[in-house]
Amino acid sequence: DDVPEYPLLRMTGAQVHVALNYYNSHHMPDYPEVKDHLGPACVIRIRVVPKWSSRQAADCARPRSVASPDADCTYRYYYGVQIVFTTHGRFGFVDPLSLLLTVGATLPYLVVPMWIVYYISLYCLGPVSSVYESGVVRRIQVDEELVGVVSKAICAATTFRTLVTEDGVFSKEQLLVQVHRAFRELPDFSLEEQAILAELVWERINLEDPAEAQSGLGDDVEVDLNEFVRSCVLAGDRGPELCVQPLFDRRRCRWPLERLLAPSAQTRAARPVYDRTTEGDIDVDSLRAILDRARYTGRDAEEGRRYLAKWVAHAPSAASVAAATRHRPVETGVLETLRTKARLGGLPADCRAASPLRRRGGAAACLAAARPPCAAGGVEDAACAEG
Numbered sequence: 001d002d003v004p005e006y007p008l009l010r011m012t013g014a015q016v017h018v019a020l021n022y023y024n025s026h027h028m029p030d031y032p033e034v035k036d037h038l039g040p041a042c043v044i045r046i047r048v049v050p051k052w053s054s055r056q057a058a059d060c061a062r063p064r065s066v067a068s069p070d071a072d073c074t075y076r077y078y079y080g081v082q083i084v085f086t087t088h089g090r091f092g093f094v095d096p097l098s099l100l101l102t103v104g105a106t107l108p109y110l111v112v113p114m115w116i117v118y119y120i121s122l123y124c125l126g127p128v129s130s131v132y133e134s135g136v137v138r139r140i141q142v143d144e145e146l147v148g149v150v151s152k153a154i155c156a157a158t159t160f161r162t163l164v165t166e167d168g169v170f171s172k173e174q175l176l177v178q179v180h181r182a183f184r185e186l187p188d189f190s191l192e193e194q195a196i197l198a199e200l201v202w203e204r205i206n207l208e209d210p211a212e213a214q215s216g217l218g219d220d221v222e223v224d225l226n227e228f229v230r231s232c233v234l235a236g237d238r239g240p241e242l243c244v245q246p247l248f249d250r251r252r253c254r255w256p257l258e259r260l261l262a263p264s265a266q267t268r269a270a271r272p273v274y275d276r277t278t279e280g281d282i283d284v285d286s287l288r289a290i291l292d293r294a295r296y297t298g299r300d301a302e303e304g305r306r307y308l309a310k311w312v313a314h315a316p317s318a319a320s321v322a323a324a325t326r327h328r329p330v331e332t333g334v335l336e337t338l339r340t341k342a343r344l345g346g347l348p349a350d351c352r353a354a355s356p357l358r359r360r361g362g363a364a365a366c367l368a369a370a371r372p373p374c375a376a377g378g379v380e381d382a383a384c385a386e387g
Helices: 096-110 112-123 127-136 142-163 172-183 191-205 210-214 225-233 256-261 264-268 284-295 298-314 318-324 332-343 382-386
Strands: 014-023 041-050 054-062 072-079 081-090
Touching: 096 112, 112 127, 142 225, 172 191, 191 225
Parallel strands: 014 081
Antiparallel strands: 014 041, 054 072
C-alpha cells in the first residue's frame, strides 16, 4: 500500500508550464481579482505535467576532454524539473486616425454593388433598360426647353381663362370646385380631405402673399393670371420670366465665358415670321395691332366689351369711341351701342359695370350691375342699350 501509483517526480522529472498573460484596462479579463483594476495586469497560469526529464553529464578533472584515454571523468545522470515560460496578452486603445483611415479605405468598395446594379439596369435588360436610361439620362436642348415652357404657359393661361369668375380672378371657391370635380369619383376621398388638398394647392399658387394664404384662405386672397401660370409652368417661386426672358434680353450684360460658350445663336436667331422694319428689327406697331385684334375677338371678346365700356364711361365722346375702336373689331351691335351712348352724352347712370375697379373701391362707371336686363358686358343687351 505504501507504493505510489506513479514514480516520484524527483526520480522521473516534471515539466512546469508558466503562461504569462498581460492585459490593460481596455481588454481586462473577467476575473474577480482584476475586475476593478484600471492599470495593466499580468495573469499567470501554472500547469505541472509529469514527464521524464533527465540529463547526462560527464565531468573530467584531467585532462578536460572526454576523448582522451587518460582522462579522469565522472559520469552523472540527472533527473529534474523543466520550466517552460510562455507570454501572451492584449493591449488596446482607441485610435481615431486609424479608424478614419479604415473607414476611408472601405468606402470606395461600398459603391461597387451600386455600379453593378446600375450597369445591369441600363445595358442588360433589353427594352426595360431603355426606359431606365430615359429616367437617368436626360438630353436637354435649349430650343426644346423653351418651346416646352412657352407651351405650358399658353395652356395654363387658356385654362385660367376658363376657370376665372366675371371679375377676372381665380378664387378659393373655384379651386375647391375644381378639386372636387377632379377627385369626386374616389370613394375614400372625403370632402374634408379635398379641402385640405385645396388649401395646400392654394398656398403654392398664391405666390405673392403666402402669409395671407396660410392664414385661412381669406376672402380678399385671390390668384391672378401671372401666379397661376407660374405654378403650372415651374415649381416654387420661379416663373417663366426667370428662364425665358433673360435669354432674349438684349440689354443684359453677358459674361465673357457666356459669350463664348452659351448657345445664344439658337435662342436669338430664328426664321422671321413677323413683320420687320427696313433696319431688320421687328415692327413693334404691327405686333401691337395683332394683340389689339386678339384682345377683342374670340375668347377675350367679353373682356374686350368690359374694357371698352369702362373706357367710354371715362371719355363719352363719339370721337374718342371711334379712336378707341379703330383697330379693335368687336361685334357690330356692341360698337354701335357704344357710339350711340357716346353721342347721347354717356352711358346710363343705372347701368354700371362690375369691374376690378369697383372691387378696389373706385368710382368708375361700368356696365351690368344695376338692372337685371343688363348682361355682364352691359352694352350688348338691347334693353340696356335703349335705357
